Amino acid sequence: ATPMGAALVDIRDYLDANPGEFLVVIVQDQTSPEDTIREFEVADLAQRAYAHPPGEPWPTLGELLDDGKQLLVLAEHDAGGADWYQPAFDVLQETALTATQADFACTPGRGDAANPLFLLNHWLPRRPALPSDALEVNAADVLLERARRCAADRGDVPNIVAVDFYDAGDLFTSVDALNGLPGEDEAP
Template sequence: MPVRDRPPHWTLCRLRLIPVAACLLVLQATTLLLADDTTLLKRRYDETCFLVTHNAMSNRAQGWLFPNQNFGLSRQLKDGVRGLMLDVHLVDGRPFLVHGKPFLGKRPLVDGLKEIGKFLNSSPQAVITIVFESYVDGKMIQHAFRSAGLLESLHHQRAAEPWPRLQQMITANRRLVVFTDRDGGQWPGYHDVWKFCWETHFSIRRAEEFSFRRNRGRSSNGLLILNHFLTRTFGSATLAGQANTEAVLGPRVRQCRARTGRVPNFVVVDFYDIGDARRIVKRFNHRD
């Protein structure tokens, strides 16, 4: 069964026998997560660092085989993740979230989008980014967004124009930014990822191999995808435990701007809940 998240008030009301110190920890954690969405509103989108989950749909809680995450999309977003990397394939003529092969796990794209939309509706300060690895015609993706009721939530960005501040996106209620590696620009709000972003290499097997070498996208593009996960055939929680530490990820995020001239806009990790990734991204965003 999928992990079901309980709202903070449920936790505090039901768990009356938990010691006061533990209750205070629950309140403190909730406050910190909410604060992340309200203290950066004057920043432009391209000045902000977002925690992004690699293969976000592939998760242990919902029974996917060889998953890249422990929890489903809602839990990821509630925990402070603000970017989702999603793979889309055709299954029986319809777009599905799939990683590699359908037998490893699959979910209709429209269902995943509806789940994201539900979070957006319940979190009016949140700005979310989706990066698609797509094997599906862009018009089918557009139809899924329309069916999920999300077309009006999409931010539309021209490549030559500056990105808006987060507060402007929130005020306009255009809080969902979508990039894709196929058919980008085919319809409004469906941005070609390699016209806006560049990325570091992602086929990394050992932590000491992490670097700032460019893989895809032009280095003059304004947004940086900092791939930070280890893969040996499949991702694993053990490897994430090595990659997501303060000792490994911390210096990489801190040095990124000096080494690349870019903010690490999208810090992409496996098993975001393991290690220090959330704290490192939060600290970077609260830099002077």
């Protein structure tokens, strides 16, 4: 595994090179909130993290980027200690983690259905994950169809699409199509 500090430096370098990009980081709870906050501060990322005021409408990505915010940092369970380090499932709703290729259902997982951000978990539960599985399930005809079906079922378009092996299959083409943007290759 990559140490958190090294991963955050990679994220900082990526954001420096790509000022028009916004990342969502969901931290699993193997570190304390205090250690997580310290690592983000040491990596010089804390000032780029968006702190969402409770009860306020969410800004657009353009507004966030104009304000110098390139990160949403969420904790899977234990957050706190900084206004930008928030509990993930206070703002996210997600699909269940147990989908199989046979069903790829849109069954709710964690988070309240009224939460403003919708995370589509899209992978097969086999561990270790296999690139060959990702090529199949990340294909546009599978991924985009599921994203659109879940959007119709849930009444919300997924804001975040989580996959194994982002570079296998058609993730970016599918997300562009979901967002109504033309991709390099038109998704079905």
